[in-house]
Amino acid sequence: QGINYQSSGTLYDFGSPKVKLKLFSEDLSVIGDFDLLDKKIKIGQLAGKYLDTQFLVSGDIDRADPAKPQVDLTGKINLELSNLNKILEKACPAIKVLAPQGQLDTQFSLRGPVLDFKNCSLQAKSTSSNFSLYGLRATDFSLDLLQEQAIAKIPAAYAVFYDGVIQGTGALNLNTQDLAYQLELRASGINLEKLKNDTVSKQ
DSSP states (O other), X not given: OOOOOEEEEEEEOTTSOEXXXXXXXXXXXXXXXXXXXXXXEEEEEEEEEETTEEEEEEEEEEOSSTTSOEEEEEEEEEEEGGGHHHHTTTTOTTHHHHOOEEEEEEEEEEEEETTSXXXXXXXXXXXXXXEEETTEEEEEEEEEEEEETTEEXXXXXXXXXXXXXXXXXXXXXXXXXXXXXXXXXXXXXXOHHHHHHTSSOOO
């Protein structure tokens, strides 16, 4: 089934072309402001909303080698976790079992060959005041992510979970076929009675 899009735009200053673009559909709205500088695209602002999720991106795209565009971008995403049911319904149908709820706010910077993502440099920080998976609730979540030379690292992750705390670190090797990973989690002070009350089986 096709999706109907509506778009409008303005191109001005042909010496140093500038573009203002609007794109809309039932679920998506995007407004962009670009400068076209030879083989570089300078994004003043790319702001939009998909379902209940909002995003904002700015930065540069260098197309000196069109087959290997380089990016230098910063942005933020305010992800409504329940939207993942639709976003990932084809790629990961099991997402519905997770029953994600809440909002995850992420700020990021991305640099490098965007079509070879594993070799990009990525820094991101995600936070959530309140979210749930499988019906289990957590608050005060934060996670730091660093990616460099095909290694993704989580230096720190933290969440308050049923009166206790879960902390963790991790790493993922994106150059291995089976995506070899290392994960360390530490939990303390969790109220098991409250946790039991939110589990599917309360026997």
